[in-house]
Amino acid sequence: MNMVQIKDDPKPLLLSRAFFTRETKTVAQESLGKTLVRVTEDGLLVAKIVETEAYLGEHDPAAHASFGRTKRTEVLYGEPGHAYVYQLHGHHCLNFVAEPPGSPGCVLIRALEPLEGIEVMRRLRGKNEMELIPIANGPGKLCKAMGIDMVMYGADLVDPASPLQVWEPLEEQERQVEISRRRGITKAADWELRFTLKGNPYVSR
DNA sequence: CTTACGATTCCC
DNA sequence: GGAATCGTAAGG
Numbered sequence: 001m002n003m004v005q006i007k008d009d010p011k012p013l014l015l016s017r018a019f020f021t022r023e024t025k026t027v028a029q030e031s032l033g034k035t036l037v038r039v040t041e042d043g044l045l046v047a048k049i050v051e052t053e054a055y056l057g058e059h060d061p062a063a064h065a066s067f068g069r070t071k072r073t074e075v076l077y078g079e080p081g082h083a084y085v086y087q088l089h090g091h092h093c094l095n096f097v098a099e100p101p102g103s104p105g106c107v108l109i110r111a112l113e114p115l116e117g118i119e120v121m122r123r124l125r126g127k128n129e130m131e132l133i134p135i136a137n138g139p140g141k142l143c144k145a146m147g148i149d150m151v152m153y154g155a156d157l158v159d160p161a162s163p164l165q166v167w168e169p170l171e172e173q174e175r176q177v178e179i180s181r182r183r184g185i186t187k188a189a190d191w192e193l194r195f196t197l198k199g200n201p202y203v204s205r
Numbered sequence: 206c207t208t209a210c211g212a213t214t215c216c217c
Numbered sequence: 218g219g220a221a222t223c224g225t226a227a228g229g
Binding site for chain 2 (some may be wrong): 006053062064088089090095108110138139140141149176182183184185186
């Protein structure tokens with residue numbers, strides 16, 4: 001990890017709008033290994049994306065977009081590369097909006113490998129003595145650890161002034177993607193749209 | 206307004 | 218295995 005590079009020259013690391021302007025399934029797979037960055041008053045919170053799920057749009061029974069265009073899903077129909085945040089069971093979940101405007105695909109972020117700002121993440125999770133793995137190995141847990149709530153709804157992930165950004169990987173990595181069924185849903189449960197970094201211990205169970 | 210229902214988490 | 222928990226969407 002090269003913190004000098006992070007602080008001095010973040011722009012070349014930012015992903016492009018074009019990255020998100022692709023098929024949802026592609027964006028979900030390609031997001032693995034990328035870097036999620038939360039800019040806070042206590043410094044940068046940095047983590048590697050290790051688990052994602054694709055939600056395909058209005059014809060995906062498990063997707064929120066299957067309800068059509070509502071106040072909640074509005075951002076899904078807009079410009080790709082923005083954050084879709086929603087609440088569930090008192091927790092928050094983070095998605096990346098994918099596909100061109102009008103096509104409401106999105107990518108659920110399900111687990112992170114914490115890299116920087118780990119003490120702040122522990123504090124946000126409410127447990128100072130927490131082990132590294134359980135800090136962000138679930139969709140609700142990672143939002144709490146990264147300080148992501150409804151304020152982040154619609155945040156532009158490719159804007160260097162945004163509180164929530166997605167960067168290229170911080171260092172070279174080999175990347176083997178494993179494909180499986182989406183977790184925790186009852187509709188279209190057999191669709192294989194969950195993507196994980198093979199062998200990564202920070203993936204959710 | 207009322208009701209049903211989760212893309213979850215944590216504890217027993 | 219089960220409870221906590223609360224916004225959303227749908228129906229009256």
